[in-house]
Amino acid sequence: MALLATISSATEHLPTNTSTLLLTLLLVSLLSLTIYRTYLHPLSHIPGPLICRLTPLWTLYHSYIGDECTQIHALHATYGPILRIAPNELSISDGAALNPIYAASGGFLKAPCYTNFDIEGHSTIFSTLDPTHRALRSKAVVPLFSTASLRAGSAKIEECIAQIMQRFWAEAAASREAFRATGCAKPVNVLNLGRSLAVDAVSAFLFGRSFGGVGEEKLSAAAYVDTLVAVGRFFFLPNWVFLAIEGVREKWFPGEGEGESAGKVDGFVEPLVRESAGDDETYQGRLLKAGISPHEVEVQCKDLLFAGTDSTGTNFSTLCWHLAKQPEIYQKLRAEIAAADTQDPPPNPQTLPYLSAVIREGLRVSMANPTRLPRIVPPGGLTFHAPSNNRTYHLPGGTQVGIQIYSLHYNPSVFPNPFAFKPERWLQATPEMQRDWVPFGLGPRQCIARNLATMELFLGVRALAREGVLEGARAVGERIEMMEWFNSKIKGEKIELVWQ
Numbered sequence: 001m002a003l004l005a006t007i008s009s010a011t012e013h014l015p016t017n018t019s020t021l022l023l024t025l026l027l028v029s030l031l032s033l034t035i036y037r038t039y040l041h042p043l044s045h046i047p048g049p050l051i052c053r054l055t056p057l058w059t060l061y062h063s064y065i066g067d068e069c070t071q072i073h074a075l076h077a078t079y080g081p082i083l084r085i086a087p088n089e090l091s092i093s094d095g096a097a098l099n100p101i102y103a104a105s106g107g108f109l110k111a112p113c114y115t116n117f118d119i120e121g122h123s124t125i126f127s128t129l130d131p132t133h134r135a136l137r138s139k140a141v142v143p144l145f146s147t148a149s150l151r152a153g154s155a156k157i158e159e160c161i162a163q164i165m166q167r168f169w170a171e172a173a174a175s176r177e178a179f180r181a182t183g184c185a186k187p188v189n190v191l192n193l194g195r196s197l198a199v200d201a202v203s204a205f206l207f208g209r210s211f212g213g214v215g216e217e218k219l220s221a222a223a224y225v226d227t228l229v230a231v232g233r234f235f236f237l238p239n240w241v242f243l244a245i246e247g248v249r250e251k252w253f254p255g256e257g258e259g260e261s262a263g264k265v266d267g268f269v270e271p272l273v274r275e276s277a278g279d280d281e282t283y284q285g286r287l288l289k290a291g292i293s294p295h296e297v298e299v300q301c302k303d304l305l306f307a308g309t310d311s312t313g314t315n316f317s318t319l320c321w322h323l324a325k326q327p328e329i330y331q332k333l334r335a336e337i338a339a340a341d342t343q344d345p346p347p348n349p350q351t352l353p354y355l356s357a358v359i360r361e362g363l364r365v366s367m368a369n370p371t372r373l374p375r376i377v378p379p380g381g382l383t384f385h386a387p388s389n390n391r392t393y394h395l396p397g398g399t400q401v402g403i404q405i406y407s408l409h410y411n412p413s414v415f416p417n418p419f420a421f422k423p424e425r426w427l428q429a430t431p432e433m434q435r436d437w438v439p440f441g442l443g444p445r446q447c448i449a450r451n452l453a454t455m456e457l458f459l460g461v462r463a464l465a466r467e468g469v470l471e472g473a474r475a476v477g478e479r480i481e482m483m484e485w486f487n488s489k490i491k492g493e494k495i496e497l498v499w500q
Helices: 002-040 050-054 057-065 068-079 095-106 112-117 131-145 147-152 154-182 190-207 222-234 239-252 258-274 283-289 294-325 327-341 353-366 405-409 423-428 431-436 450-467
Strands: 082-086 089-092 382-386 391-395 400-403 473-475 496-499
Touching (some): 050 057, 050 082, 068 405, 095 382, 131 450, 154 450, 190 450, 222 239, 222 258, 258 294, 294 327, 294 353, 294 450, 294 473, 294 496, 327 353, 327 450, 353 423, 353 450
Parallel strands (some): 089 400
C-alpha cells in the first residue's frame, strides 16, 4: 500500500513538473533566439527596429495591409540606406546597389517567394527562379520585342489607340451632357479605359488577335487582373503558406466576378494556342515551336495579358489624371506635338523631349510595381559601399536583399519635391536620376515587354495631346491612392476624370 501511495503521489506531480520544464525550455529558447538574432546573427551589424530583427511578421503585416513601401521608406529615413526588415532580409535605398544586385554578371538569383506567382503549376517567364528555364522561353519570344518588330507592327497598336480615343470622346461627351443636365458631371473611370487599351494592344501585337476590351463598357478581364494583383499582398510568404491561404481564399472567399472573368480570359487564350502551331509571327506560336507544352503556353499568355493590362493600364491612366490635374503641362505637350506634326515626315515620338519627359515622369510616379524586388546574395557575399552615407557593408551569402522602387523614385535627394508631377525635371536629368529610374526593373530579369509598353505609352499620350481629348477635363480627387502590394492596386479600382 505504501508503494502504491508513493507511485500515485509521483504521478500526480508529473504533469506539473513536465509543464514547468517545457515552459522553461521554451522561454530559454526564445531568449536564446532573441539574443542570437539581436547580437550574434551575421546581420546584427545592420540597423533596424528590434521587432524586425526578431521576426518577419512586421514586414508581412504591412505587406498585407498595403502600406509596406511607405513604412519601409520611413524606416530608411531613420536608420539609413541599408535596413534590416526581417531576421535574414535587408532593404536598400541607395541606387548605387542596383547594378551589383540586379545587373552585374547577370544579377543575383530571385528569392524563392517569386514562385508564388506561378500559374496553374507552371513557372512563368517572370516567376521562374531558374535562369536556364527562363532562357529557353525568353529566347523564343524576345525577337517580337525588338525595335524592328515594334516598328513593323506599330499599326496594330495605333489601331487600338484610335479606338480608345473614340471611347474617350464618347465618355467625355456623356460627362459634359450630365453636367449640362444636372450640374454634376458624370465621372469617367480612365483606369478602365487604360486597361482596355493595354489588353487590346498587347493581344493584337503579340497574339495576332485583339481581346476586344475597348468595345466593352467594363473590361471583362478586370476581375481576373485584380485577382492576380491581390496575390501580391501574400507575395513574401513561404510558398507552402501561400498555397494554403490561396487555396482557402479561392474556395471560400472568391473575388466578385473572378470565375466569370477567368473564364473569359481562358476562352480567349485557348483557341489562340490551339490554332498557332508552327506560327513564327505570334508569341504563342514561337513558344510552341520552342517545344513548350500547349498548357504551359496558355499560362505564359495569360501571365503576359495580366502583366501588360495591369502595368500599362495603370501607367496610362495615371498620366491622364496628371495631365488633367495640371492643364499647363497638357498645353505645353500639345504645342510640342502640334509642331512635330508639321514636319514631313513627323518624327518618332520617342525623340520628342517634352513628351519623353512626361512619359518618364509618369512612369516615375505611377509605379505599377512599387515594392522591393527580392534577390539572394550569392555564397561569396557582397561588399557594398553606400555613397549616401559613405559606409561600407559586407552582406553574407544567403541574405535576402531588395530595393524598393518606391524609395528610389521618391528619394528627395535625387528627385527634389518627389511627390510632385514635374516633367521639366527630366529636361536636365542628373546621372543619379537616370540610374534610379527603374520602372521596368533592371538587368536580365527586367520586364521582357518594356519596349512594347513604352511604345504604347508614347503613342497613346501623343494621341491624347494630338486630339485634344483632355480639354476641359478635371481630375477627381487630390491624389491617386494605392495599396502598396507587389503589383500596386488602385484603391476603389478607379482613376476618375470629369468633363464640364
